[in-house]
Amino acid sequence: MRFRAVDSFRGLAAIMVILFHMQHLNLLASNVFIAKSDIFVDFFFVLSGFVMTHSNFNKITDFESIKPFVVKRFKRLYPLHLFTLLLVLLFETFRFVVDHYVVKLSNPVFAEDKTLISFLSNLTLTQSLGLFDQVTWNGPSWSISVEFYTYIAWALCLVMFRKNLLVICGLSFSLLTWFIVRHNGSIIYNYDYGFIRCVYSFLIGMLAYRIRRRFTADFGYWQSSFTEIILLALTILSVRSFTHEQSWLMPLLFAFVIIAFSQETGAVSKLLASERLAFLGNLSYSYYLNHTVILSVMDLVLFKLIKVPHTNGGELLYILICLAGVHVLSLFTYRHIEFILQSVSSKRTRTSAANMAAV
Template sequence: MNVSYLKELDGIRAIAALMVLFFHFFITATDGSAVVHFISKVAVFGQTGVSLFFVLSGFLITRILLSTRASANFFSAFYLRRLVRIFPLYYFYLVLFYFVVPFLTQTDFINWGEQFWYWFYLQGFPMTFHWAHAGPDHFWSLGVEEHFYLFWPLLIYFIQPRYLLSVIMLLIALAFCLRIIFVQQSFETFYFTFTRMDELAMGALVAVLEIRNKLKAAYFKRYVLLFVLSALLLLVLWVLTNKSGNAWLQVAKYNFISLLYFFLLCVVLTTATGSYLSIFLRTSLLTYLGRISYGLYVYHPMVFLLFKHYVPVQNVFFVASGSFVVTVIIASMSFYWFENRFLYFKQFFTYSSGKQPSTVKAAG
């Protein structure tokens, strides 16, 4: 079975990237004005764009794995296709960060002991347990996804599909319990794979709904209602707990955020083609930004740093908009002139034909 391509998800991917850029460009913004102060407060929601990425990735990867589970080259095709998509840009950026940026900013080179973690996707460990490290901090999320790609195909392959829902529930419960332990031990819950894995699991749960034909257009209004209710709940919790520093919030907030994006994805997958939502998500601008979203995410902190370093204008909005435009240009150049050279090899790593599990159906 061929998994159907859902163009609306490119729009969702673009929105997630734009949320993260908005967060990083404005979270520390200040010029003394009430407007900028308000924007910096709102920008905190942009950080949840990473959660949206996680939920979306969990869905997309799970539906691919389920649809190719019977392939003879299930593992080799999956891992090689992920490798040519992720590794080249990841390691190219590390080279830029560690060996080019110090020249441009006239700063010291980072010693190997502190950068070691990033070369092996282990940055979540020092960031969680307060060990010495130095590197592109936003790469923690790429480490989480890479770890998910390592073990999730194994579970999909060796566990019968009828048990998948139980496994997903177990992962969600495990992440919740680990956050309780981490908070009690004063460890970070934000960066560690197994304290954020429930968001990817929530995306996998969407794939289960797809298998069980629960993403039909008839369910659209129900998912819209649930999305609105979860958004209102999250907003109320944010207002009540803002600046409170409640430890329980560090445990439960990822559940509420992932639930919001779980229902958002369900809304998108059940919306009718030609609806206002579908048309919006399929706009050429959003689909284009979604196509280059990996580069947008990877390059934007460096662009922001260098823009502020070399451009003398201190206006908050000029710096943010200028950084955004430059990021889009660089991400576009990277995608077409660098990443595509490696994506070309995906055609050699196709899944072999074979009898596919009868439980898997494409959306639509």
């Protein structure tokens, strides 16, 4: 079973993260919603916990079942991560040529966030386990790093503590509560405490799925539609107004959103579950990992080389070209990169979905 509505919601969240990384533009600088849209990374984590519990909870029963699960997740995450990492390396090399032979760049080439050591760490998906004091290379990949190791920790806990799962969950949330209280309610971390942030939201997603299975309400179309509209409005309002001290509440809100929209019984969820919006879910992972490369390339080309002025018109042109570029690159990576380690039958299925998404 695929939760199509929340999958499309994930695509919308990925687009908001893209806009978040363009908030330095005068055209977007005053938009409070965009300025806080990095919180949607926690939506990804909650949804991941929800979906992984749905698809793998009953499959991971002993230590032998952990290996195929981890291998499958590695094959799903790593190809695009490696591809975008190499793209960033290629672009940084291009910047080196421009800096030395065309025009002097204001930002240093191969700076502290792009060292050989951090590159090797990115290759092993360890770049966000507290080894560095900033995000490195392809910035958004910090979440892929912590999510991969969260999968491993979750699988181990399922095997070792399945009979006492409530106890281990209670202990985990006690430790997480201690961390949250000690850090004044904030979970907005990435390169330093990103793993803890991911585990917190992932476990909420797991519990959200268990709640959905056990206490699903039989709402009609209009009741579901009203609930979805209220939750959507509450999400917009909460993203606009939350502070770092309140950020720990956002994954809880996202859990309610996922529970409600996964039913696909209301007007909004039915719209999101439609084939016309399916491409948002299909391309969301590529959108997320590809976008900073496109943003950096277009910033260099448009504003540094072509010297497009930083007027509203120039910045709007930049935004539109970036969004189009991210979409085109994501179509390519979805078709040819993301599933390159998958089985032939799986690749055929995904290629068919990508062709439909391009229509």
